Amino acid sequence: MHPLARSLPDDASPDLALRVRADQLHLLFRQSFPAVYISVLVAAIVCQTLWGEVRHELLLGWLFVLCFCSMLRYTLFRQYWKCQPQGLQILDWEKPYALTLFATSSFWGLGMLWFVSESTLLYRLVEFLFLLGMSAGAFSHYSARRYMVMGAMTSVLLPTTLWFVACGQPMEVSLGVAALLFIGVLIQAGNAMSAAQADNFRLTYRLEAARQKAEQMAHTDELTGLENRRAFFEQGQVLANYCERKRLPLSVVMIDADHFKQINDRFGHAIGDAVLRHLAVQLKESRRKSDICGRLGGEEFAMLLPDTPLGEAMVLAERLCRACAGQTLRIDGETVVNTVSIGVASEGYTIEHMLSCADEALYQAKAAGRNRVMAWSDQDVVAT
CATH class of the missing domain: 3.30.70.270 (Reverse transcriptase/Diguanylate cyclase domain)
Incomplete structure (x- = not known):
């Protein structure tokens, strides 16, 4: 029998909303594990690219902090797959997931802001491209939950974007405005994708409820509730x-x-x-x-x-x-x-x-x- 064979809630019930949240979080754990390695790999490439432009101790310190945050995330993923939580127990892992995600993305955004302030225009453009790529990666990995993808993208891209806008130089201002538009588009797309995935999970529960009802009707006497x-x-x-x-x-x-x-x-x-x-x-x-x-x-x-x-x-x-x-x-x-x-x-x-x-x-x-x-x-x- 299906593990949800107990009576399933209707679409408007709080219990169904919690189950959908748990399913979305489980999907995040499944699809975002590669991001742990990608974050460190891209950070190393950034350090190599900026090695002759930014102070070495600043680059190495930033890389060390990102590696530490990534190790925390890696440990969290390992523990999650080891424990194999089921049902609403998955929601107990939401807060640790969000904290480690926002810590990593915040260090990305603040570190790149620091690098931009010490770089020439050419390297600022390069750094900005790295930020756009990381924002797009956040969209692809965390779109299952609306606030996750919004938080990850904005914490990575927004600090440097605001610096560009406040800088006053035509080139930087143009990049900042373009980045704000880019953030808006990604947030809108992330909301749409998150809503679509939530609807898909709700549809799955409705289909399961319909299947169980049909199975029950095929085996249950309608008048008495006994087996037919x-x-x-x-x-x-x-x-x-x-x-x-x-x-x-x-x-x-x-x-x-x-x-x-x-x-x-x-x-x-x-x-x-x-x-x-x-x-x-x-x-x-x-x-x-x-x-x-x-x-x-x-x-x-x-x-x-x-x-x-x-x-x-x-x-x-x-x-x-x-x-x-x-x-x-x-x-x-x-x-x-x-x-x-x-x-x-x-x-x-x-x-x-x-x-x-x-x-x-x-x-x-x-x-x-x-x-x-x-x-x-x-x-x-x-x-x-």
Whole structure:
């Protein structure tokens, strides 16, 4: 079964929004790991390019800090993949991810601002090209989360851009204005991409919810919420085969609501449906986790009891029979007596044959006056 087999939230629920955030963060961890190495590699190329232009101690200090931040990010990624968080637990890693990302991108932006202030015009152009490339890289790696991509791009590019605008020189001002436009375009594109990915995740959850609903409708009786006839036979035979392999006893209990046609004729089908729903509740309360319980049709129900010999199945059936007889139902102002007749069998491991035997015992229980339990054996039907 799918790990989201529990009921899925609708589109407007806060829980769905958290799941989408967790999926986006997981996608960030998957797609942004190469950025850890790329950041260090490009920083080394920058240092080599500016080696004759900027003070060496400044370049090496900046490179050392970036390597340290990248090592922190590398450690975070390693821990994440080692822990393999699932579901909403992924969100616990969001804050460390954001802190290490913004620390690295901020040192990129502040370091390049320092280099620009010490460089000639030609090298400023070169440095500006490096910044544009890093901003584009931030867009490609962090677009899964809107605030991540906006924060990474602006912290890398904005310090130098503002310096260019404030510099007052025509060339630098032109570069600054162009950079501001570039930032605006990337932010808009990042918002659109992040929204599209969020919509894709929401669509995935909607499709999963629809698939589960269709699967549930195919295997669940709509009126009672129990397994329908098809599901009872499919799941029942799997359970029967398991019991046969393990040499475990297997019993089946068939339950029929007494005088159900008279209840429908006297009180109407709405009251009859309420009686069946109440009987289903009684069956659910009587069943064990390993049992299979279903509505075979009309007022007929069945329970399949693994690792249960005939005697124990009879005890359970008697308890169910007494529970139903001991309750007088008040439904829409009407008083309804809801007794049941039950047939029990423990013969072989073929569902059809076991149900046939239990049905014969059930027929004898109804013929003997109803509101009782009968057990089938290969010799005769045994009354209790």
